[in-house]
Amino acid sequence: MNALVWLAIPLVPLLLAVLIGLRPHRTRFNRWLPWAALPGLVVAAVGGDVEPAVLDWLMLNTLLGLDPLGQAFLALTSGLWLAAGLFALGDRQDDPLRHRFYVFWLLALSGNLGLILAQDALSFYLFFSLMSLAAYGLVVHSNTAEAWWAGRIYLILAVVGEILLFAGFVMAIHQAGGDTRLTAIAEARPEGWGLALLVLGFGIKAGMLPLHFWLPLAHPAAPVAASAVLSGAMIKAGLLGWLRVLPLDETGHVLLGETLVLLGLSAAFLAALAGAVQSRPKTILAYSSISQMGLMTAGAGLALVLPDLRAWLLMAVTLYAVHHGFAKGALFLAAGMTTQRPAGGAARLAFFLFAVLPALALAGMPMTSGALAKNILKEPLYDADLAGWMAHTEFALTLAAAGTTLLMLRFLWRWYQAQQGTQAPPRADSRRWWAWGGLACMSLVFPLLGVAVAPPEQVPAWVVLTGLSLLWPIGVGLVLGLLAWRWARDRDRPWLPEGDLVVPLEWLAQTGQRLWHRHPALISVGRHPARLRWVRYRLRERLELAERVLTRWETIGLLFAAAMLGLYLTLWAG
Incomplete structure (x- = not known):
């Protein structure tokens, strides 16, 4: 019975994909697209009451289950895919290729849900590969030159990531004595090339610097609903992979931890600067995802550097991932609502509120999920024994909110400009409104839950102090944003090409090719x-x-x- 419960979560989307793929029946099954994620959401709510299952008849003893870490990721993933799927039904209703989009959507959903449940390396790898490769169909769906170029870069890095992960898992399993369980791999403390391959393989999916450049290309090219799940859920698979296999025990790993902290903080600031000079709203959000994933990468690195605080830091990183997933999903859906702006009244107010609220949450405004997540992430660092440049980590994490504020101001301005010249639709699409509004309101749910579970004598202080330390970097971001707005508010062309590192890499490849074809003697021996x-x-x-x-x-x-x-x-x- 337990096996059926676990298998149903990834198999329901697969079955629905098959039914939609059959021409005579596809139309009647389209309406079920969002609800394919519902079994995962139900199990996430009662996951502690379902025993893990060993499927000895499937591959090499497939192990499916749910621990507290997986339960949080399953709740995020299922909820976000459900809301985005509801949005996709309204957004794609006039798309002649919508059935193809739905099939790739469901395949990616199945992989995303399955890898969260997977407790062994082989099933994790197969579900991870299914998600990554199916997402390619979402990126190239529009069939434009931009989409095919973005899909090409995405697929190259996805395949490279799969190769790295396969080799890394083989080495890690060998070191674990042939035990394929993810817990056994982590307990065996992978090291050397095996550890490096796993870090890089998952780092590609997580947008780790400098392997991030597929995100600013793929997100603007994909349909809005696909961008929401790409940024809100799928890139979290890389983070989850790290948390599953890295040596997060009482010994830690200082060198790897410091490397992840350095790369994470670099991404947090550099991606904020790169995103602030972009012109398209979805590209700005893509760089924001790189920046926010950098903070989570730094959190994972801190758990390796400070093993005594690993439990708190892992909880903080998980909470941050859930907060970011819902907020970023809401912002991407906002980018797809520019043609749905109401003419006035309460609907007009809600329209702007649903965009501003998740933006404030990402910046860390008090009383939002962002303030709660950022404070919990920084809490153990005040008294932590960090030396050298690592001693400034807490300040860097706080200052990163200034860059996030700048990015959100840029996004909201370009989002507002995109609405100019559009007229209110004759009839509002309730599916898109419910999906967007539901995700936007999640930014307020976490603080309310915190008030509900906190001891009564601590609630007033918690309510007042949550996020107050983040007010000054938000103020810095506001000042920078106003200065930038006065300087280049009407600039339509980005100062930095989308994909940044792709441009010099492409130039190097083309230059080498020209030298090879035109001047073979220059490179001959x-x-x-x-x-x-x-x-x-x-x-x-x-x-x-x-x-x-x-x-x-x-x-x-x-x-x-x-x-x-x-x-x-x-x-x-x-």
């Missing part, structure tokens, strides 16, 4: 350019032959079977 041309011709001929062979389905199947056999032999040999 010796005095035989003619021989080099012959070698180049033969090499290209062989590569084209290899490409034709490798793209055959039977070759792909054999390679996959060989990879699975190699993994099995590695585990069996211990």
Whole structure:
């Protein structure tokens, strides 16, 4: 019975994807798109009462279950996918390719839910791969040149990430004595190349600097609902992977922890600066996600540096992930509501409130989920024993709110400008309004829950003090935002190209290609350019032959079977 409960969560979206994919029946099943995430939300609410299940008949003893960490991520993921799915029904209703979008949507949802439940490396990897590859269909859905370019960069990094994770898991499992359980891998303390590969593989999905550049390309290209789940839920899979396999025990790992803190804080500030000079609302939000994920990366690094405080820091990072997921999902849906602005009245007020509220939460305004999450993340650092540059981590985390405030001001201004010239629709789409408003109001739910569970004698102080320390960086961000607004408020072209690092990387690749084709003698060794041309011709001929062979389905199947056999032999040999 327990096995059926766990399997139902990822299988319901898969089954619905099959039904929508069947032409005679697809229309009648479209309406069920948002509710495919409902089983996950129900289990997240009562997850502690369902025992884990070992499926010894599925792959290598698949283990599915839910611990407190997974329960929080499942609640976020299920709730966000449900709301965004409801929005997608209204947003895609006139799209002739909506059925294709729905199929990729459901496949990505299945992978996202499954990896949260997975307690062993193989099932985690397979669900992670399903989510990553299915999301490609969401990125390229619009069939524009921009979408195909963004999809190309996304797919390259996704495949590289899968390769890194596969190799990292094989090494980590070998070090764990062949035990595929994620807890066993973490307890074995992966190190060396295995640890590095896992950090990098999950870092690509989490938008870790400098592997972040797929986000500012993919988010603007994807439909609004897809951007909401990409930024709010799917990139959290990289963070969850870190929390599952990193050596977060009583020993810690100072070098890795300090590296993650440095990369995280760098992303928090650099992405804020990069996003502040963008012009498209969704691109601004993409850089905001990189910045916010940087803070979570720093939190995970602190848990490695301060193992005595790891329980508190892991709780803080998890809470921050949930807060960011709902707030960022609401902001992306706001970007898709520019053509739905009401003519006036209470609906007009709610329209602006649903955009401003999650923006304030991300900035850390008191009495919002952002203030609660940021304060809990910084709380253990006041008395922490940190030396050198790490001693300034708490100040850096506080100052990052100034960059977030600047980003949110830029987003709201460009969002407001995007509405100019639009007329109120003759009939409001209630599905989009309910989805957007529900996510926006989540920014107030967490503080209210905090008041509900706090001891009565501490509630007044908690209500007053939550977030007060964040007021000064918000003020700094407001001043910077006003100065920037006066300087370049009407600039439509971004100061920095979207994707930032993609531009120099593309230039280097094109320059090398031109040198190879036009001046072979410049890169030849010796005095035989003619021989080099012959070698180049033969090499290209062989590569084209290899490409034709490798793209055959039977070759792909054999390679996959060989990879699975190699993994099995590695585990069996211990």
